[in-house]
Amino acid sequence: MKCLGVVAIALSCVVVVLVGLPYTSDAQLDPFFYKDTCPTLHSIVYKVIKKVSKTDPRMPASLVRLHFHDCFVQTAVENACPGVVSCADILALAAEVSSVLANGPCWKVPLGRRDSLTANRTLANQNLPAPFFNLTQLKAAFAAQGLNTTDLVALSGAHTFGRAQCTGFVGRLYNFSGTGKPDPTLNTTYLQQLRKICPNGGPGTTLANLDPTTPDEFDKNYYSNLQVKKGLLQSDQELFSTSGADTISIVNKFSSDQHAFFKSFKASMIKMSKIGVLTGKKGEIRKQCNFVNKKSAELDIASVASEESSEKDIWLAKSK
Numbered sequence: 001m002k003c004l005g006v007v008a009i010a011l012s013c014v015v016v017v018l019v020g021l022p023y024t025s026d027a028q029l030d031p032f033f034y035k036d037t038c039p040t041l042h043s044i045v046y047k048v049i050k051k052v053s054k055t056d057p058r059m060p061a062s063l064v065r066l067h068f069h070d071c072f073v074q075t076a077v078e079n080a081c082p083g084v085v086s087c088a089d090i091l092a093l094a095a096e097v098s099s100v101l102a103n104g105p106c107w108k109v110p111l112g113r114r115d116s117l118t119a120n121r122t123l124a125n126q127n128l129p130a131p132f133f134n135l136t137q138l139k140a141a142f143a144a145q146g147l148n149t150t151d152l153v154a155l156s157g158a159h160t161f162g163r164a165q166c167t168g169f170v171g172r173l174y175n176f177s178g179t180g181k182p183d184p185t186l187n188t189t190y191l192q193q194l195r196k197i198c199p200n201g202g203p204g205t206t207l208a209n210l211d212p213t214t215p216d217e218f219d220k221n222y223y224s225n226l227q228v229k230k231g232l233l234q235s236d237q238e239l240f241s242t243s244g245a246d247t248i249s250i251v252n253k254f255s256s257d258q259h260a261f262f263k264s265f266k267a268s269m270i271k272m273s274k275i276g277v278l279t280g281k282k283g284e285i286r287k288q289c290n291f292v293n294k295k296s297a298e299l300d301i302a303s304v305a306s307e308e309s310s311e312k313d314i315w316l317a318k319s320k
Helices: 013-017 041-055 059-064 073-080 087-101 121-127 135-143 149-160 170-174 188-197 221-227 234-241 247-256 258-273 293-298 301-319
Strands: 163-165 207-209
Touching: 041 059, 041 073, 041 087, 059 087, 135 149, 135 234, 149 221, 149 234, 149 247, 149 258, 170 188, 221 234, 221 247, 234 247, 247 258
Parallel strands: none
Antiparallel strands: 163 207
16 A cells, blocks of 8 residues: 555556667656646556456456556546546556555656557567567567666566466477477476466467466566476576576576565666656647547547457457
């Protein structure tokens, strides 16, 4: 409860960061941006997400990795503060609250972002690190946004809770890199467990826990799992199993010291939150988070509702 008044930025901003925006950290943001215009914002977001997470414990992890769709919290905020709070800031608050509800860290991050006038899911997908990336590719993707190796390892720790679809890692189980064999960096017992969840030729949509030990807790177990070859995604295990990598010592540090992990995670989130944001008179405050205002105005209510519902189902399924 101590974090009710704390503002923060979400891992969902990785999506915003990685869509080709130039690296910049001079945006004029303010931790108390909505103090006068929407003073109850933080408590509204907290109450809505807490209520939903009681019926669906997967929701916090989904929100931390939220992609591009309308956030259910928007309705409650819009009722209290119409036309004031951007979707980008709502998502930021939603993910911070999700971290807190999963016993993870809370931290102050300035708010005041505005929503962009364009949206390109294809470009976002192209720039987001893939689950099969090796360490060199991961570092390059983060470095392109001004994020260093510590940021990479710390932000990857968001995989300490939530789920991933079989399609994101099934290749590791049966035909790693076209060898016809499983990924040698997978723990053999864990491999057999995953094969039961994701049979060869299966539908690919079945969900597996990203953290097999504490799947709904935001803790340091993600790093302990890597040490025993139980990273679900190749991009996870690469942080520890790449020979001679400088990420190994960071994984070891975070595995033994949760405080150090939380501290670095918060610092990396703050750093990331300042990349390519729109402030002042740039951008807009969207009426529908799925659409820029111009497009939203052109659509009738029925079509908007239908498209939002469909898109929400797709992205929640992919990111739980």
